[in-house]
Amino acid sequence: MAGVSPATVSNVLTGRRVRAESAQRVKEAASSLGYAVDRAASQLRSGRARVVAMLVPSLENPFFTSIVAAVERRLRTDDHDLVVASAADDVATEHSRLQALLSWRPAGMIVIPCTDDFAGASLLAAAGTPYVVLDRVGGAHSADTVAVDNVTAGLEAARHLIDLGHRRLLIVASARTLSNIKLRCKGIVEACAAAGLEEPALIEVGFDLESAVDRLQTWLSTHERPSGIIALTNFATLGALASLARFSVSIPGEVSLVGFDDYAWMRAAAPSITAIRQPVEAMAELVWDRLRARIDGDSSPVVQAMLPVSLVIRASTARCQTGDPAAGLPGQGLRRPSRTGGRQREQGTGRGAKA
Amino acid sequence: MAGVSPATVSNVLTGRRVRAESAQRVKEAASSLGYAVDRAASQLRSGRARVVAMLVPSLENPFFTSIVAAVERRLRTDDHDLVVASAADDVATEHSRLQALLSWRPAGMIVIPCTDDFAGASLLAAAGTPYVVLDRVGGAHSADTVAVDNVTAGLEAARHLIDLGHRRLLIVASARTLSNIKLRCKGIVEACAAAGLEEPALIEVGFDLESAVDRLQTWLSTHERPSGIIALTNFATLGALASLARFSVSIPGEVSLVGFDDYAWMRAAAPSITAIRQPVEAMAELVWDRLRARIDGDSSPVVQAMLPVSLVIRASTARCQTGDPAAGLPGQGLRRPSRTGGRQREQGTGRGAKA
DNA sequence: CGGCCCACATAAAACGTTTCAAGAGCACGC
DNA sequence: GCGTGCTCTTGAAACGTTTTATGTGGGCCG
Structure with missing residues (x-):
């Protein structure tokens, strides 16, 4: 350590009230040591993960990748990271990938299901992970949805x-x-x-x-x-x-x-x-807005958003x-x-x- | 717990020597409870992360996304997850995204740099994260590279x-x-x-x-x-x-x-x-082979692989x-x-x- | 029958943070 | 002079795993 205190460092790095002088010293030390907070430890203790998981039917389809790209862009500005998984257009794979993603304990999840009846919904509900269903909005979802008209x-x-x-x-x-x-x-x-x-x-x-x-x-x-x-x-x-x-x-x-x-x-x-x-960009924006609201504890009734297309x-x-x-x-x-x-x-x- | 022991569960789940009967009981309990290992805690304690981070110049370019897709497919079979970040074709963004990815303490990293002189190499070296440079293999890299002829x-x-x-x-x-x-x-x-x-x-x-x-x-x-x-x-x-x-x-x-x-x-x-x-598929396979070898401790001299294209x-x-x-x-x-x-x-x- | 090894189970420590409660120092007012 | 409130700091606990070392019981061999 260059300066003082193990907990104060945390306070500086998470932006709590700290005397300006000590904050300065901590930051200097951090950058000179090339120190960066370990996300695993941080998440374990705080329970808050700055990760959003995204599950898409396929990464070969440019429509899906363009949405992934747009979401990634949005997340970046809010200092979140993205974990993606492809369901390979297969319901069984979708299920196993979903479980893998859930083991990250992500803050929230964005799903484009393979089929209309998204079987993974129960898993997500059980885990208590907020999620938004995107694009393929078929069955009666008990979560927010974003789709196109x-x-x-x-x-x-x-x-x-x-x-x-x-x-x-x-x-x-x-x-x-x-x-x-x-x-x-x-x-x-x-x-x-x-x-x-x-x-x-x-x-x-x-x-x-x-x-x-x-x-x-x-x-x-x-x-x-x-x-x-x-x-x-x-x-x-x-x-x-x-x-x-x-x-x-x-x-x-x-x-x-x-x-x-x-x-x-x-x-x-x-x-x-x-x-x-x-409207890929608008879809990404809306889906992240909704998800962030849910992550922040919004418990209003689910909303089924529908965006206009253009010819x-x-x-x-x-x-x-x-x-x-x-x-x-x-x-x-x-x-x-x-x-x-x-x-x-x-x-x-x-x-x-x-x- | 249905059965016994906190540590035995870990032994079962990580596939160590356990009596068949107890293993069975643990698995049943786990699936009935919908239990899945918390990756953050697991990674924190074991020091081994089953995550590979991938940094690409852009997610709008289908060449890059097709590589991402192929890599994801490979990782899935080896039970690893993928964290992607886009550098948005910008060196400054590339640098900040790289730092964000490093805070995951990934097992390894795959990089398609924005420019030939990949400035992030020093960060990666300092962090001790094994990595492979893909496609844009310009300057003198001190890491494995995979490119096309x-x-x-x-x-x-x-x-x-x-x-x-x-x-x-x-x-x-x-x-x-x-x-x-x-x-x-x-x-x-x-x-x-x-x-x-x-x-x-x-x-x-x-x-x-x-x-x-x-x-x-x-x-x-x-x-x-x-x-x-x-x-x-x-x-x-x-x-x-x-x-x-x-x-x-x-x-x-x-x-x-x-x-x-x-x-x-x-x-x-x-x-x-x-x-x-x-040969996108072959590039993905080769890059993961090399990276996995490095993760497993291979310290042989770096190899610069070159794959043939076809007309x-x-x-x-x-x-x-x-x-x-x-x-x-x-x-x-x-x-x-x-x-x-x-x-x-x-x-x-x-x-x-x-x- | 005693000693030893083997197979298995577990208690406890450790990983690197965040958080909580408590402490230190200081200023103020009565 | 002392209590009170305030700002800032910090020791220690806690998060959920994995791992190491230790324990236990049973079988085998001498």
């Missing part, structure tokens, strides 16, 4: 296409069991009903690109081609793009496409992609080209000659050859 | 284009101060020299898409158009795509493009993108169309009529209008 999202996407004259829509979804997907569909169906259209077709493509492309290709070669496609996740958007490219379907000439989530590549793609943008109109949607009745024939796209060298070649090398 | 990466990309008959190449880089960028350039220059070509032009576009597009557009409208472009980061790739689209330059008809990092959208884009793929050939590269001398005139692309509705319209709405 999925119905309006679907409604706006569909209305945009309908306004452009599209009548035959296709929904590309990951899995219709997820409530946010269901709600987006609901919005689309509402918009269609309002326009006097029948309910659009829906295809489920799963959570990875390979299966999405496979299923979309078989669907497209066996069904009448839609004039407008709404993809409800970012993988679905990629899958739709890839499959349409394989069939050399021009966008937006033959098919208009509305994607979900707004990423850099959508701006750079040719054509750039019209998409529903989720970013780019080049992948255009006025429907009517008067081409042949376009609807099954399998048509496969036989149609492609127009650009790039697309044509893509059919051969699209799966990627290593050099 | 950047020279060969550049060489292969350039050779691919040269083999296709391209003579005028353009390098699009984030910042040439980074050593991995420098090495990639070196490989490209080598390949050009071997083919008797002059050194290709280079343009620095920074770390975000907006600035990349801006700078590329001004460059493209004031210089002779190259026939082949090599983009050295994923943002550079996106920037190149977006700028070429604005000028309605066809890929690969007029310009061939080799990108960096291999993402789902590159497969789905039209045309799909030929790219250098970095994934897709549709964005094609044989050079010679015999079009006019193509080289400055600003040409702006006046040329675009061929597809999508690209044409993109010029008007490319920046995205909210609805």
Whole structure:
């Protein structure tokens, strides 16, 4: 020690009332020794952890990582640290990761569940850890939730296409069991009903690109081609793009496409992609606000927050080209000659050859 | 307690020699009580932390998050947890985040530094925390490093284009101060020299898409158009795509493009993108192997590992169309009529209008 | 039968903080 | 002069584990 006292050091470092002179000495000593409080000991004694745990379905999905990044940014300003775990899109893994995270005794937890009925809720309740459920807000949660207005999202996407004259829509979804997907569909169906259209077709493509492309290709070669496609996740958007490219379907000439989530590549793609943008930054802010309030003892009734999305109109949607009745024939796209060298070649090398 | 003894519980839970019967009783009690070891107390007493801290320049860049995801997967199988922090592409933030991470007394640390001379090395050395430097392996590190064979990466990309008959190449880089960028350039220059070509032009576009597009557009409208472009980061790739689209330059008809990092959208884009793929999974595995060895007391000399990349050939590269001398005139692309509705319209709405 | 070793269980100390109650010093007012 | 209140400091207890050393009982060998 340079100066005095073991407990006074703690008082200085936790910002309690200490004479300015001693505080100064302690700080000098600390910095010269390169001393930093041991979080484990600190947390053990005080019972207060400056850690927030976050459990997401996957760290491969840019939507989730962008939320993680935004949350991390928020936490940094409040001097908290972040422990992340990925559930690997698997309920069993989710459960075991949740237990691992709980053993940190985090101050609070942010969860994006794998499925609507978040089984871990009972664990969290038993541990008394405050938590907020994010994005996939399905079952009846007894905790605060933050989500996006999925119905309006679907409604706006569909209305945009309908306004452009599209009548035959296709929904590309990951899995219709997820409530946010269901709600987006609901919005689309509402918009269609309002326009006097029948309910659009829906295809489920799963959570990875390979299966999405496979299923979309078989669907497209066996069904009448839609004039407008709404993809409800970012993988679905990629899958739709890839499959349409394989069939050399021009966008937006033959098919208009509305994607979900707004990423850099959508701006750079040719054509750039019209998409529903989720307010990632606002979601992160809101979720941390709620969680911090709960950590600080707020015991008001749970709140289910819903944030608005925005439709970013780019080049992948255009006025429907009517008067081409042949376009609807099954399998048509496969036989149609492609127009650009790039697309044509893509059919051969699209799966990627290593050099 | 259901059964006996406070210390025996610890023996059971840490897997030491205990009579089978008592072990059974303890486990039952633990699961019925929902008991889980408090990591803070455990770490405090044992001095062993089952935490690995990871410091990355940004969590917005999919290359970094994909590495984080892969590392997390590895750690999970070895029953370790991950604490991440983002340096926000800023050296000062990097330093403060590093200190925050060190207060966890992590078993080890994985660092992707912001700059080549990683100033935090001294902090880590002082704390005695084993660490591995990943990806941006610039200055003389006194720690293990894991990186990619950047020279060969550049060489292969350039050779691919040269083999296709391209003579005028353009390098699009984030910042040439980074050593991995420098090495990639070196490989490209080598390949050009071997083919008797002059050194290709280079343009620095920074770390975000907006600035990349801006700078590329001004460059493209004031210089002779190259026939082949090599983009050295994923943002550079996106920037190149977006700028070429604005000028309605066809890929690969007029310009061939080799990108960096291999993402789902590159497969789905039209045309799909030929790219250098970095072995993210292998990097994560190697970095954890090295770190774990150091944690376990391995004190052999530091090793600088270098992993091979692979060139994934897709549709964005094609044989050079010679015999079009006019193509080289400055600003040409702006006046040329675009061929597809999508690209044409993109010029008007490319920046995205909210609805 | 005694001594020894083995397998297992446990008491108690220790890890590095925070916190609480109590102490020290000082000024003030009666 | 003494009690009172105030500011600042500090000794010691406590947090929940792990670990070390010690204890206990039983089997085996001489």
